[in-house]
Amino acid sequence: MSEIGRVVEIMDQYTIMICFKNKIKFKKGTKIKIFETGEKISDFEGNDVEIMEIYKDIVEVVEHLDKVIICQSIERIETNPFIIPTILTRKYTKKLRSLNVNSEDFTNRIFKTEAPIKKGDYAKILE
Numbered sequence: 001m002s003e004i005g006r007v008v009e010i011m012d013q014y015t016i017m018i019c020f021k022n023k024i025k026f027k028k029g030t031k032i033k034i035f036e037t038g039e040k041i042s043d044f045e046g047n048d049v050e051i052m053e054i055y056k057d058i059v060e061v062v063e064h065l066d067k068v069i070i071c072q073s074i075e076r077i078e079t080n081p082f083i084i085p086t087i088l089t090r091k092y093t094k095k096l097r098s099l100n101v102n103s104e105d106f107t108n109r110i111f112k113t114e115a116p117i118k119k120g121d122y123a124k125i126l127e
Contacts, residue, residue, distance in 0.1 A: 007034065
């Protein structure tokens with residue numbers, strides 16, 4: 001399990017500060033998931049196996065100190081795909097495909113929220 005940090009400061013609408021208990025060597029561009037904790041997930045016997053992470057956003061490290069990192073959400077927009085250098089390195093968007101499942105089995109548990117990021121939210125390094 002990767003180290004869990006906490007959002008300690010909202011610097012502006014683009015930038016947040018995250019603190020980790022242990023000294024971690026971050027690289028610029030490391031992706032960090034911002035989330036809050038949700039419901040407990042149980043197995044068939046009723047044993048708690050995990051706590052749901054309700055996704056808020058993905059940010060990237062732009063600066064780091066020993067235990068504190070500065071992060072921003074950075075959107076990458078594809079340049080003109082018809083220019084020769086970009087044809088070979090072009091990125092594609094992903095589309096969700098429906099699964100073959102019974103609607104009676106839906107739990108409608110949320111895993112992403114539009115709630116704003118706030119001080120105290122959890123943060124985890126994406127590997």
